[in-house]
Amino acid sequence: MATFELDERNGASPGTPHTDVANVNFGSIDAAELVPSSYPITAGADAHSFEKWLRLHLTALGGATVVDNIKVWLSNLGGGYKAGEGVSTNARTSSYGGAATYPVAGPVNTNSPIATQVMPTSEPIGPNIGIGGLLSGSLTAVGYTDYIVLQLDVSASTPSGALNQKTITFQWDEA
Amino acid sequence: MSPEIIICTIDQPNPSVVPFSELYGQKEKITQMVFLWDYNSYLVNLPEKYFIVNGGRKLFFGDNIEGEIRILYARRNRMSVSVNQDVVEQESNSQTTSYLLGVESSDKQLLLIISEDGGAWAWKNKK
Numbered sequence: 001m002a003t004f005e006l007d008e009r010n011g012a013s014p015g016t017p018h019t020d021v022a023n024v025n026f027g028s029i030d031a032a033e034l035v036p037s038s039y040p041i042t043a044g045a046d047a048h049s050f051e052k053w054l055r056l057h058l059t060a061l062g063g064a065t066v067v068d069n070i071k072v073w074l075s076n077l078g079g080g081y082k083a084g085e086g087v088s089t090n091a092r093t094s095s096y097g098g099a100a101t102y103p104v105a106g107p108v109n110t111n112s113p114i115a116t117q118v119m120p121t122s123e124p125i126g127p128n129i130g131i132g133g134l135l136s137g138s139l140t141a142v143g144y145t146d147y148i149v150l151q152l153d154v155s156a157s158t159p160s161g162a163l164n165q166k167t168i169t170f171q172w173d174e175a
Numbered sequence: 176m177s178p179e180i181i182i183c184t185i186d187q188p189n190p191s192v193v194p195f196s197e198l199y200g201q202k203e204k205i206t207q208m209v210f211l212w213d214y215n216s217y218l219v220n221l222p223e224k225y226f227i228v229n230g231g232r233k234l235f236f237g238d239n240i241e242g243e244i245r246i247l248y249a250r251r252n253r254m255s256v257s258v259n260q261d262v263v264e265q266e267s268n269s270q271t272t273s274y275l276l277g278v279e280s281s282d283k284q285l286l287l288i289i290s291e292d293g294g295a296w297a298w299k300n301k302k
Contacts, residue, residue, distance in 0.1 A: 006254070
């Protein structure tokens with residue numbers, strides 16, 4: 001069975017890769033596996049966390065010959081969004097437009113020009129993250145998917161304190 | 176009406192009817208599989224024709240599985256990661272795995288998805 005890990009990249013290009021990250025914690029700094037309580041996001045009009053630039057890394061085919069049909073979505077909102085909270089993404093099932101390019105200056109905490117879609121909260125009908133710039137792309141050897149870019153959005157009405165813990169699910173097919 | 180499924184396994188070489196829900200637990204042992212479905216009891220004999228489904232696309236078409244002792248499946252795997260919780264709680268291994276199998280005859284295609292949580296099936300007439 002194919003084996004994937006989730007990697008994150010931070011900092012100005014080329015950036016620092018962090019492999020096999022344990023969580024996708026959003027915060028007010030550009031860092032992997034940050035402690036949210038130490039780096040809270042200040043509520044306000046059009047306020048955001050730093051973007052998360054993630055990739056699924058196929059580390060072993062495990063007997064499979066091809067891996068494709070990559071999907072990502074929020075499978076558990078943990079009780080729901082707080083007022084004014086949301087998650088944006090670049091993941092989309094149509095008009096994909098190719099792979100996102102890691103920004104020269106690194107991830108931003110202004111309104112992301114890349115994560116412009118609403119993060120799905122149910123399994124997408126088709127792949128929403130590509131491989132090699134194509135939703136129809138596939139991996140036949142160890143390698144990476146396209147970047148999955150996420151950003152937490154808040155507003156002036158978002159209450160202070162911890163947000164509900166959520167779960168992101170990644171899904172792939174192999175044969 | 177869901178298809179009736181008759182299987183032979185490594186442990187049970189004589190054909191027997193099994194519920195759809197039992198396919199997942201037997202998947203590694205199935206040596207032959209026969210589906211009966213629709214009100215005309217249309218028969219598709221798996222050893223004659225089967226294909227592996229991946230993301231909705233047909234990948235492989237087999238005419239004869241004689242000599243194979245296991246049915247080949249495409250796997251659909253999921254991995255979940257926590258968001259916004261400083262307690263490290265990663266589930267790096269696949270949480271669930273489901274299996275996709277397609278069967279076709281001259282005029283119909285049948286798709287089965289089976290997993291630990293249950294399964295689903297659908298069929299369509301071939302163009």
